[in-house]
Amino acid sequence: MVIVEKETVSQIEVKKSLFISHLVPIGTFQERLKDLREEHKKANHHVWAFRQLNEFDQIEEGSSDDGEPSGTSGPPTLRILQGNELINSAVITIRYFGGTKLGTGGLVRAYGESVKAVIKDASLKPYIKLTTIELSISFKNIPHVEYLCDQKEVRIVEKDFGADGAKFILEGVEEDMDLIRATITLR
DSSP states (O other), X not given: OEEXXXXXXXXXXXXXEXXXXXXXXXXXXXXXXXXXXXXXXXXXXXXXXXXXEOTTSOEEEEEEOTTSSTTSSHHHHHHHHHXXXXXXXXXXXXXXXXXXXXXXXXXXXXXXXXXXXXHHHSOEEEOOOOEEEEEEEOGXXXXXXHHHHHHHTOEEEEEEEOSSOEEEEEEEOHHHHHHXXXXXXXX
């Protein structure tokens, strides 16, 4: 599985209709859809599809034809996300009608080509499941934990200092978290 790192935009023209696809991380999907609808008020359609992992590591996915004939835009977009093994990502394709009807097959091909183009242009990286833990750390172990986090590319989400140590919230790969947990003395 792969994820998109940052929003990517690509456009194609098919028989004078303009298709502008935005591939976005799932965390920005709803806000971007709202913004793009506002930004492209004169567009005829704002078709979308998404795939994400829920808290139980199950894939949730959905799509919308947004007024195009049923099954001609949203589902083909979703199938391309599935075929490219994209996760925690969404595609929004804006269509400006060019005056020539494309037919159902033409719509499926046009939306498909637009989504393929944006995926080709995108910066994708492998999906890695991250875990979050909270550790209570004595003052003497703080430098060691910070060093291990830096070496293992574990992100320190939060530091909360108290009278006899600190609580760190860490995010990283589970194996690295186990290593950090095993090498420090918890209070």
